[in-house]
Amino acid sequence: MTNLLIVDDDAVLRRTLMRVLSRHHTQVFTAVDSASAMDLCEQHVIQRALVDLKLGEESGLVLTTDLLNHNRDIEIVVMTGYASIATAINAIKLGAVNYLTKPVSAEDILNAFVETKPQSDISSRAMSPKRLEWEHIQRVLQEHNGNISQTAKALNMHRRTLQRKLKKKPVQD
Secondary structure, three states, X not given: OEEEEEEOOOHHHHHHHHHHHOOOOEEEEXXXXXXXXXXXXXXXXXXXXXXXXXXXXXXHHHHHHHHHHHOOOOXXXXXXXXXXXXXXXXXXXXOOOEEEEOOOOHHHHXXXXXXXXXXXXXXXXXXXXXXXXXXXXXXXXXXXXXXXXXXXXXXXXXXXXXXXXXXXXXXXX
């Protein structure tokens, strides 16, 4: 039986995924944040982790690094409702085996651990100008380590304008 850790700040999604994935010969543990996830890793041998990109004010990418530092053999899939090419590349570079865009099914998750190429299709289709703008903002934000002020300055944009753009979900093509 495989031990799977689900880390997501959405309680309903966490419970649903736990119920569904536990039917697939998997022992499922859940955590709401980085601290509780690391506590579970201290108590149990976790082989796989499904980590949300945004954990409240925390970054799932930081947790990805922490999990891999704790256990080099853990397989991590990062999932997000706010997919961008920049975060997908960053997640894979940090050691995630895959990257999923919400909504996800149990099959998507299980396949993501088997198939070690990103499941997200965000780079395989032509993007609208609004989506390209959103992707560019995400890339520059990553380059400035999430610092809104520095990113706004680099984009020659007012800080509040940037914050409004970041609160919106990415434009779907």
